[in-house]
Amino acid sequence: MDYSNLIFSQMGHDSSAEIVIWNAMIRGFAFNGPLQECIRMFDEMPRRGLKPHNFTYPYVINSCCELEWYGRGKRVHCEIVKSGFESSYAVANSLFNMYLKMPASFDVGLASNCKLDYARKIFDDMCVRPVELWNQMIDDLETARSFFETMPQRNVVSWNSMISSYAKHGKFVESLNLFVQMQSEGVNPDGYTFVSVLSACSNLGDLEFGKYIHYLIGDLSQSEVMVGTALTEMYAQCGDVDKAFAVFIKIGKRDVFSWNVIIKALALHGRSEEAIKIFLLMRKTGLKPNDFTFTSALLACSHGGLVEEGHIIFNSMEKDHKIIPKITHYGCLIDMLCRNGQLEEAMLLVEDMPFKPDVAIWGTLLGGCRVTGDLKLAEKVVEKATEMETNESGVYVLLSNIHASAGQWIEAADARKKMDEKKISKRAGSSVV
DSSP states (O other), rough: OOHHHHHHHHHHHHHTTTTHHHHHHHHHHHHHSSSHHHHHHHHHHHHGTTOOOOTTTTHHHHHHHHHHHHHHHHHHHHHHHHHTTTTTHHHHHHHHHHHHHSSSSSSSSSOHHHHHHHHHHHHOOSSSOOOHHHHHHHHSHHHHHHHHHHHOOOOOOHHHHHHHHHHHHOOOOOHHHHHHHHTTTTTTHHHHHHHHHHHHHHHHHHHHHHHHHHHHHOGGGOOOOHHHHHHHHHHHHHHHHHHHHHHHHSSSOOOOHHHHHHHHHHTTTOOOOHHHHHOOOOOHHOOOOOOOOOHHHHHHHHHHHHHHHHHHHHHHHHHHOOOOOHHHHHHHHHHHHHHHTTEEEEHHHHSSSSSOHHHHHHHHHHHHHHHTTTTHHHHHHHHHTTTOOOSSSSSHHHHHHHHHHHOHHHHHHHHHHHHHHTOOOOOOOOOOO
8 A cells, every 4th residue: 555655645635635536545445454544544534625425434444343443433333324324235234244243342331232232223224135144143042043034035154154053052952953944945055054063963962863964965075174073073972983983084184173083082982092093193194283182192191091101292292392281281191190090290290280270180189089099188189179169069079989988987978068068069960861
């Protein structure tokens, strides 16, 4: 924009007063930046006797949105209303997008759905509402279905938006039911549809429906990697790790997420050595592991008792890959040591790690105490955990069980009593079956 701005600055007064030229400059800054110049020129227009119109406002609103100057954007909205250009499709569309992107917390003192109310009003007042705008309104689950049902035309994006909304909000059965309805209406699913539906199958443990989706997908080598990854995860979550591995092998161009899923699947199903072999194979392919890859690999070492391999992998994170270990990685390493009876080393690691231990870390140590029957350390761990004033029942239940396994019934009852005193209750187990 430097050259354009130079020419503009050298224009005579009569030429530079043309609204068309100002709009061209505002549009240029909106597309090429700096965006602040777009707003500055808009502010300068009234001082030059120029009146913005429907070819000016969309670029100004979009610039406010990109800069996250939502207060400024709302003031421009007020000017739009006063000037009567709110009914213009281009202007209304830019306002609609701004209110959808606006953080819910922006308007202090107003309801959290205020921005949706603004967007809804603009949407309702628009004369032309193409399917793309209807799709954007499918976001808030409470009102999304009613919008979806009243859409004059629904494409695959519309169905995907609704199906994924259900899946994201934990309404997995509704997600699958809507997919069935989508098929009955003759709409062909795409990769994004399959990913959302497979996610629902994974969370429900619905292997049969997942197999049906696999049949619909067909040749995996022709599918997007995200579909193959979702299918791998579905089989793993539903307990068929062999099929998960077979799907993983058939994925055309595997990315780091694909490798992460299969490494974690093998680790959780007790096939730790295979998981580590896959991890090492991934490194040989030249694909860079991320922190989730290391979490899965360390989980495999923990579950398989691969202490030496676990230390090597943990130490390689920062040394070879410049990835700083997080508390989850320390947690996996501590769990590995506890499972192998190395409580003293685990306790030293807790004291030396650059994080304050959370309830999960103390729970892991307590689990190790149960394996070794170390009551003295168990008491120390519970004391540390209670300093956190946690409402988690796990540490107290574990301590009670440790005392009970040692025949110390009075101490076991005391641990349970402390739960009652702190008004901590143990949540009942649940199942999708």
